[in-house]
C-alpha cells in the first residue's frame with residue numbers, strides 16, 4: 242500500500258507534457274505479437290499496467306526489452322496460455338485474445354481484471370471472434386478460444402461501440418482471410434492509433450476512427466514491424482487541466498492534442514477557466530480567489546462525447562463551484578466510488594449508481610481517503626489540492642496503473658504532493674503496536 246500526501250492551498254504554474262496514452266500503449270504491446278518483424282514503441286511510460294503487459298508478453302514466450310523510454314518487441318514464438326494472475330491484473334489483458342488466437346491457434350485466458358467500475362463483459366469481443374470462425378468455450382472464470390485454419394473476414398456489427406472489442410476485432414481482421422467490415426465501431430483516438438501501427442506493419446485498414454472500419458486481411462502474420470510513437474495521453478492532459486481548475490494558477494500542457502479532450506476543455510471554460518488551445522498545446526488559467534460556476538449537467542458517452550474517464554476529474558472541479566451539478570456516466574455502473582472520499586473532505590455529494598449529484602460551494606479540508614480506482618483516485622488527489630491542511634490518498638496501486646508519478650507531475654507545477662511509502666500489511670500484522678499515520 243502506498244499513500245500520496247497532499248498539502249492543499251498551492252497555486253499551480255508551469256509547463257507539463259503528458260506521457261504516451263496508456264490506452265494506446267496497452268493494445269499496441271499486444272498488437273506487436275501480430276508482426277513478423279521487430280517493433281519499437283517509443284516513449285512508453287512506466288505504468289504498472291505496462292509492467293503487467295510486459296510480464297504477460299514474457300509469460301507467453303515473447304521477449305520485450307525496455308531500453309529507457311522505449312520498448313523493443315522482437316518477433317517470437319508464443320503460446321496461448323495466459324497465467325491467471327496476469328490476466329486478472331488489468332483489463333488490458335483482453336487485448337491478447339485476438340493476437341494469441343492468431344498466433345497459436347488456441348488461447349486460454351482467465352477473465353480480465355481492471356478497475357471495478359461495474360460489470361465489464363467481453364461478449365462483443367467473443368461474438369466478433371466467433372463470427373470470424375473461432376470456437377469459444379466459456380466458464381465463470383475463463384474463456385478458451387480455438388481456431389481451425391485462419392480466421393475469416395466478416396461483416397460484423399458491434400451491438401455498442403466498445404473500445405476494447407473494436408481493437409480486438411481490428412487486430413483479428415488484420416490477419417484474417419479476406420475482407421472484414423466492422424460496423425458500429427468505437428471511434429476513440431486510440432483506435433486510429435492502433436490502426437496506424439498495424440498499417441506500418443503491413444495491414445490494410447480504412448476508416449479507423451469512424452464507425453465503419455474496412456480491413457483487408459493478410460491471412461497470417463503482418464509482414465512488417467515498425468517504430469511507433471503512441472498518442473499523448475488525453476486523460477492525463479485532462480487531469481493536469483483539472484488540477485489548475487481546482488487549485489488555481491496558470492499552466493500550459495504541451496505536446497498534446499487538445500482536440501482529443503475538447504468536451505473537457507469546453508466544460509472547464511463554461512465553469513469559468515480561461516482556456517486557449519492550439520493544435521498541439523493548450524493553456525489554462527483560473528484565478529484562485531474567484532469561485533467557478535457549477536450548475537453543470539454532464540453525461541458521458543462514447544467518443545466524441547464527454548469521456549467517462551474524465552467524469553471523476555470533472556466532479557473534483559465541481560465540488561467547490563457555486564451551484565448544484567449532476568454527472569451521469571452512461572458507460573460504467575460504478576464510476577463514482579470516489580464520492581466517499583470527496584465527502585470525507587467536506588464535499589456535499591451523493592452517488593447513486595451511474596449518477597453523481599454535487600451540492601457545490603464546498604470548503605474542502607484535508608482527510609485520509611482511499612483511491613477506489615484509477616481515475617477516482619486521481620480525482621481525490623485533485624480535490625485534496627484545494628483542501629485546507631495535509632491529507633492522504635491511500636492507494637493499493639490503482640493510480641500507478643495510469644500515471645507514472647502523478648504527485649511528481651503536480652509537484653513540478655508547484656503543488657505540495659508526494660508518494661510516501663506506508664507500512665506493508667505484513668509489517669502491520671507482525672507489529673500491531675505500530676500505528677499507521
Ligand code: EPU
Nearest residue numbers: 264332333360361362363364365366403404405406572615
Ligand atoms: N461492454 C460490453 N461488452 C463488451 C465490451 C464492452 O457490454 O464485450 C460494455 C462495457 O461493460 C461498458 C461499455 O461497453 O459498459 C464500454 O466499454 P469499452 O469496451 O468501450 O471499454 P473498455 O475497452 O473496457 C476502455 C479503457 C477504459 C475507458 C473505456 C471507455 C482500456 C484498457 N480501458 O475500456 O479506460 O474508460 O475504454 O473509453 O483501454 C481507464 O483508463 O481507467 C479506463 C477504465
